[in-house]
Amino acid sequence: MDNRLKEKYIKLDKKNIWHPFTQMADWINDDPNKPLIIDKAKGVYLYDVDGRQYIDGISSLWVNILGHKNSLIDNAIREQITKVSHSTFLGLTHLPAIELSEKLLNILPKNLNKIFYSDNGSTAVEVALKMAYQYWQFKKEKRTMFLSLKNAYHGDTIGAVSVGGTELFHSRFRSLLFKSYFAMSPYCYRCKFRTKSIPFPLTAKNFKNHNFQVGCKGECIKQVDEILGKYSKKIAASIIEPLNQAASGMIVTPKGYLSEYAKLCKKYGVLLICDEVATGFGRTGKMFAVEHENVHPDFICLSKGITGGYLPLAVTATTNKIYNAFLGKYEEFKTFFHGHSYTANPLACAAANAVIDILKEDNILQKVDIIIKNLETELKELSSHIKIGNIRQCGVMVGIEIVEDKKTGKPYDCKLKMGAKICSRIRKQGIIIRNLGDTLVLFLPFIITKYEISKIIKAIKIELDNL
Ligand SMILES: *Cc1c(COP(=O)(O)O)cnc(C)c1O
Numbered sequence: 017m018d019n020r021l022k023e024k025y026i027k028l029d030k031k032n033i034w035h036p037f038t039q040m041a042d043w044i045n046d047d048p049n050k051p052l053i054i055d056k057a058k059g060v061y062l063y064d065v066d067g068r069q070y071i072d073g074i075s076s077l078w079v080n081i082l083g084h085k086n087s088l089i090d091n092a093i094r095e096q097i098t099k100v101s102h103s104t105f106l107g108l109t110h111l112p113a114i115e116l117s118e119k120l121l122n123i124l125p126k127n128l129n130k131i132f133y134s135d136n137g138s139t140a141v142e143v144a145l146k147m148a149y150q151y152w153q154f155k156k157e158k159r160t161m162f163l164s165l166k167n168a169y170h171g172d173t174i175g176a177v178s179v180g181g182t183e184l185f186h187s188r189f190r191s192l193l194f195k196s197y198f199a200m201s202p203y204c205y206r207c208k209f210r211t212k213s214i215p216f217p218l219t220a221k222n223f224k225n226h227n228f229q230v231g232c233k234g235e236c237i238k239q240v241d242e243i244l245g246k247y248s249k250k251i252a253a254s255i256i257e258p259l260n261q262a263a264s265g266m267i268v269t270p271k272g273y274l275s276e277y278a279k280l281c282k283k284y285g286v287l288l289i290c291d292e293v294a295t296g297f298g299r300t301g302k303m304f305a306v307e308h309e310n311v312h313p314d315f316i317c318l319s320k321g322i323t324g325g326y327l328p329l330a331v332t333a334t335t336n337k338i339y340n341a342f343l344g345k346y347e348e349f350k351t352f353f354h355g356h357s358y359t360a361n362p363l364a365c366a367a368a369n370a371v372i373d374i375l376k377e378d379n380i381l382q383k384v385d386i387i388i389k390n391l392e393t394e395l396k397e398l399s400s401h402i403k404i405g406n407i408r409q410c411g412v413m414v415g416i417e418i419v420e421d422k423k424t425g426k427p428y429d430c431k432l433k434m435g436a437k438i439c440s441r442i443r444k445q446g447i448i449i450r451n452l453g454d455t456l457v458l459f460l461p462f463i464i465t466k467y468e469i470s471k472i473i474k475a476i477k478i479e480l481d482n483l
Pocket of ligand 1: 257263291294320
């Protein structure tokens with residue numbers, strides 16, 4: 017693109033737009049050549065308006081699981097456009113959504129029987145929370161609380177934020193939120209260094225003031241037991257990101273934690289919501305994360321990868337037990353009064369149908385397995401690096417936690433913006449990844465090659481060597 021034209025667009029962006037999760041003062045004062053304007057994409061690569069090529073190392077913020085411009089998904093959407101792009105799902109239905117419900121129920125855990133559509137991960141969570149809450153009213157029990165985990169992320173709408181345990185995103189809204197219990201995050205790396213709670217965000221300053229000690233005594237799961245033991249009669253549901261607290265920096269839960277958590281919910285009669293918005297559709301190496309520990313939740317929330325990163329769509333899947341509780345005469349008003357203008361958008365459903373076909377027919381999970389093994393090998397070599405405190409991998413999702421002092425786990429001063437700085441340097445090598453604090457995040461699409469994985473890891477190593 018002509019430089020003057022590009023500058024004009026960048027100026028307009030900075031004048032008109034407020035970007036998500038962005039300190040706009042930094043954004044507008046950044047280099048006049050930034051931000052990167054993405055123009056095209058193909059497979060694992062994004063191209064800017066100047067034709068420069070970048071590996072999309074975070075699957076466009078975790079949605080693009082099958083690469084860009086996948087011809088089967090492209091065609092499915094094109095074909096649907098020739099019929100109808102949208103019609104309401106209130107009082108009407110359509111073929112793409114019906115087909116998709118059947119495909120989803122075929123791959124979801126067998127205890128789930130009903131599909132409720134919405135259009136993003138946060139609303140999929142809102143729907144599960146509201147269904148659980150309403151369910152207990154039908155059971156004539158007053159259950160108004162939820163149980164969640166510290167460091168949990170379930171989206172940015174108020175209900176999802178209420179069960180969110182990421183202080184940095186949520187503490188500002190605390191007085192606006194409904195009350196929820198929080199159990200300790202199963203953050204094993206940091207657990208090694210501490211006794212009670214880990215401040216989040218963990219900064220060099222609060223690190224110094226904190227009394228850290230070595231030793232895991234399984235306190236995290238004990239706390240779940242304690243809270244449920246004491247308060248289960250008040251708790252409508254507990255919610256968890258199975259296997260991986262992704263948005264807090266890929267905090268991978270220890271083996272057995274999820275099944276233990278699910279067991280406790282069952283023991284105390286509390287409904288279980290598994291938020292698979294990040295982990296669903298093959299990212300963990302199985303179709304859904306709950307399969308790794310044979311967990312059968314009352315709700316599964318899905319979004320992100322469901323359309324291959326093409327269009328917004330979400331699903332809350334639940335059981336006949338929950339669904340049946342809402343049945344009744346019209347005038348009893350047991351109806352679930354919830355819906356969105358774009359619920360079950362037909363184009364999005366058509367994309368999702370194509371995605372599930374590809375996942376099943378192309379033996380994608382076998383390919384994912386190879387990616388996971390290649391990643392493992394590369395990361396093993398990287399892990400001894402003096403600047404890396406901890407590497408966490410869950411399938412194709414990776415968190416690389418950068419620290420100032422490997423021995424004590426001391427983080428960098430947050431003013432240094434170390435994570436962001438490293439990512440911006442890596443971008444100059446033609447690779448787009450993002451940081452969560454000082455954790456570098458990889459979220460690889462299923463079409464990435466061994467060579468491209470090596471290239472990403474090498475780029476990270478080069479920039480860490482340069483620190
Ligand atoms: C991204 C995410 C959400 C929120 O999804 P949006 O589509 O961004 O609203 C909820 N839960 C988890 C686990 C996520 O990773």
